[in-house]
Amino acid sequence: MEAARHHPGPGRGYRPSPPSRDALVAWPDAFGTRFTVFVDTEEEFDWGKPLARENRATQAMRALPEMHRLFADHGVGPAYMVDHPIVTCPMSVDILNRLLEDGRSAIGSQLHPWVNPPFDEDVTPLNSFVGNLPRELEAAKLASLTSAIASAFGRRPVMMRTGRYGIGPNTLGLLAAEGYRVDTSMRSGYVYSHEGGPDFTAIGNHAFRTGKGDLVELPLTTIYTGALGRGGVRLYQALGRVPKARGVASRLGLMTKVALTPEDMPIAAALEAIRVAAGEGVRLLMFTYHSPSAAPGYTPYVRDAAELRAFRDWWEQAFRLLAQLGVAPASHDEILAALDRAS
Numbered sequence: 001m002e003a004a005r006h007h008p009g010p011g012r013g014y015r016p017s018p019p020s021r022d023a024l025v026a027w028p029d030a031f032g033t034r035f036t037v038f039v040d041t042e043e044e045f046d047w048g049k050p051l052a053r054e055n056r057a058t059q060a061m062r063a064l065p066e067m068h069r070l071f072a073d074h075g076v077g078p079a080y081m082v083d084h085p086i087v088t089c090p091m092s093v094d095i096l097n098r099l100l101e102d103g104r105s106a107i108g109s110q111l112h113p114w115v116n117p118p119f120d121e122d123v124t125p126l127n128s129f130v131g132n133l134p135r136e137l138e139a140a141k142l143a144s145l146t147s148a149i150a151s152a153f154g155r156r157p158v159m160m161r162t163g164r165y166g167i168g169p170n171t172l173g174l175l176a177a178e179g180y181r182v183d184t185s186m187r188s189g190y191v192y193s194h195e196g197g198p199d200f201t202a203i204g205n206h207a208f209r210t211g212k213g214d215l216v217e218l219p220l221t222t223i224y225t226g227a228l229g230r231g232g233v234r235l236y237q238a239l240g241r242v243p244k245a246r247g248v249a250s251r252l253g254l255m256t257k258v259a260l261t262p263e264d265m266p267i268a269a270a271l272e273a274i275r276v277a278a279g280e281g282v283r284l285l286m287f288t289y290h291s292p293s294a295a296p297g298y299t300p301y302v303r304d305a306a307e308l309r310a311f312r313d314w315w316e317q318a319f320r321l322l323a324q325l326g327v328a329p330a331s332h333d334e335i336l337a338a339l340d341r342a343s
Contacts, residue, residue, distance in 0.1 A: 131168015
């Protein structure tokens with residue numbers, strides 16, 4: 001696999017095609033409109049510096065139980081998408097096993113290739129997207145992570161998210177071959193091609209069957225709000241070609257791109273996005289955050305105690321609105337059961 005060190009990778013500029021109408025998941029009526037939370041459960045590193053294999057510290061995990069209690073108070077059982085530094089840290093595994101005792105939370109996979117063996121590639125921005133690696137190396141990293149999670153938690157993971165949303169042309173087939181049932185690597189409307197990553201402008205918010213075995217894609221929700229919000233990703237792209245146009249459009253209330261996360265996303269924008277998503281018929285709203293944000297000082301989103309309070313308040317306000325709209329939480333296992341009925 002030594003050739004991987006200089007191989008540009010088959011996934012450079014990978015752009016998934018939009019799903020056909022027949023591929024869209026028809027959620028059972030009884031499922032209603034639901035929301036779920038996926039946590040990128042990962043090691044700590046300096047977000048302003050280059051990635052490094054040595055960054056495997058997991059001290060922020062000590063704060064996760066307190067954050068988990070906030071979710072549990074609202075009946076929310078997150079899916080903790082763990083990567084290799086987490087699953088090989090006994091302290092982190094012990095913490096997560098205690099969180100799983102709520103009966104609603106679950107463990108999934110998150111693959112950060114730069115800290116996930118085998119290490120047969122250079123650590124570069126391009127290689128940080130696992131889908132850019134040669135197929136054999138990507139498969140080996142996935143198998144290594146899946147096996148480690150099964151050993152640590154006594155259950156093979158069936159939901160996956162590639163780190164940095166770094167899906168490539170081989171990823172879905174490899175996931176299906178490993179027995180995964182759900183991928184959450186596609187971030188609706190987002191583009192990472194300037195770094196050699198994927199382009200998700202053709203992917204909407206609706207779950208769809210990938211055509212790789214029984215594998216279903218649950219895209220991370222992105223909503224366009226404002227008077228011109230219905231213009232969606234195409235209008236947003238057009239605005240990007242005019243200097244400062246996106247900022248002006250947002251300040252004027254014409255168009256704002258909103259991801260459902262408290263990380264760098266104001267709560268007022270998120271609340272409006274929740275209303276829009278529910279009104280547009282998005283049946284499963286996908287929320288996310290990074291586990292190190294549970295404690296101050298580990299991510300640029302939660303730098304001190306004041307920002308941690310704001311982070312927690314963001315969730316409280318979001319949960320209140322969701323409850324008012326009748327949008328109930330859906331756990332990992334409830335999503336799987338609904339997909340079984342939908343098939």
